Amino acid sequence: xxxxxxxxxxxxxxxxxxxxxxxxxxxxxxxxxxxxxxxxxxxxxxxxxxxxxxxxxxxxxxxxxxxxxxxxxxxxxxxxxxxxxxxxxxxxxxxxxxxxxxxxxxxxxxxxxxxx
Amino acid sequence: xxxxxxxxxxxxxxxxxxxxxxxxxxxxxxxxxxxxxxxxxxxxxxxxxxxxxxxxxxxxxxxxxxxxxxxxxxxxxxxxxxxxxxxxxxxxxxxxxxxxxxxxxxxxxxxx
Numbered sequence: 001x002x003x004x005x006x007x008x009x010x011x012x013x014x015x016x017x018x019x020x021x022x023x024x025x026x027x028x029x030x031x032x033x034x035x036x037x038x039x040x041x042x043x044x045x046x047x048x049x050x051x052x053x054x055x056x057x058x059x060x061x062x063x064x065x066x067x068x069x070x071x072x073x074x075x076x077x078x079x080x081x082x083x084x085x086x087x088x089x090x091x092x093x094x095x096x097x098x099x100x101x102x103x104x105x106x107x108x109x110x111x112x113x114x115x116x
Numbered sequence: 117x118x119x120x121x122x123x124x125x126x127x128x129x130x131x132x133x134x135x136x137x138x139x140x141x142x143x144x145x146x147x148x149x150x151x152x153x154x155x156x157x158x159x160x161x162x163x164x165x166x167x168x169x170x171x172x173x174x175x176x177x178x179x180x181x182x183x184x185x186x187x188x189x190x191x192x193x194x195x196x197x198x199x200x201x202x203x204x205x206x207x208x209x210x211x212x213x214x215x216x217x218x219x220x221x222x223x224x225x226x227x228x
Binding site: 004031033042043044045048050055056091093095103104105106107108109110 | 148150152157158159160161162165205209213214215216217218219220221
C-alpha cells in the first residue's frame, strides 16, 4: 500500500479564501484522523471518523472548519474563510482495529498551509 | 480529558551515547502509549508502543518503560546514531477512545 496520501503538499492562499485539504487513507482502514501541527500548540486532534461517520469533532477550532468523508477512501478538510492563524501543517492519519497493526495510526506526509 | 507532558524539549547527545525522553499522563484510564518519530518534512512515524498491561518493551536499540502507578512512561534509545536525530513525540490514548493525545515533542540531536 502507498500509505496515507495527502494533497496538496503545500498550499499558499490569501486571507478570506477557501482552502480544501484532501486525504486518502490506507485501504481497509476504518478510522481516519485529522491533526494540526503548530509550534505553539504542537500536534492537536481536530476530528476523527469511524466508518465514514464523524465520531469526535471537539477539536475543530470554529465553524470555519469542516470535514467530510463521503466514502472509505477519501476525506476533505475545508477552511472557509481562511485566516493567517490557520497557517500550520495539517496531517491526516488512518488506522484499523484489527490484526497486529490494530491501534497504530499511520500518518500522511502532511499539507503545509500558509495563509497570507 | 487526557493531558500529556513531555520533557526535555531538546536533547543533544554524542553518537554512541544513550538518550532518554520522559512523559507523564493525567488520565489513569489511558491504556495505550505509542512513541512517534518525525523527521523534517515528514509525518510522524510509529517507532514503538506499549500497552498498560506491560511494564517494558524493547525493539533492538529502542525500549519503552511504563509505570502505571506514577503515570509516566519513557523512551530509551541506546547506541545513538546520527540518523536518530529527529523530533520524538509520546502519546496516550484513553480507554474507549481511538484518538491520541500527544506530548509537545523532544528534538533529539545526535552529534557525530
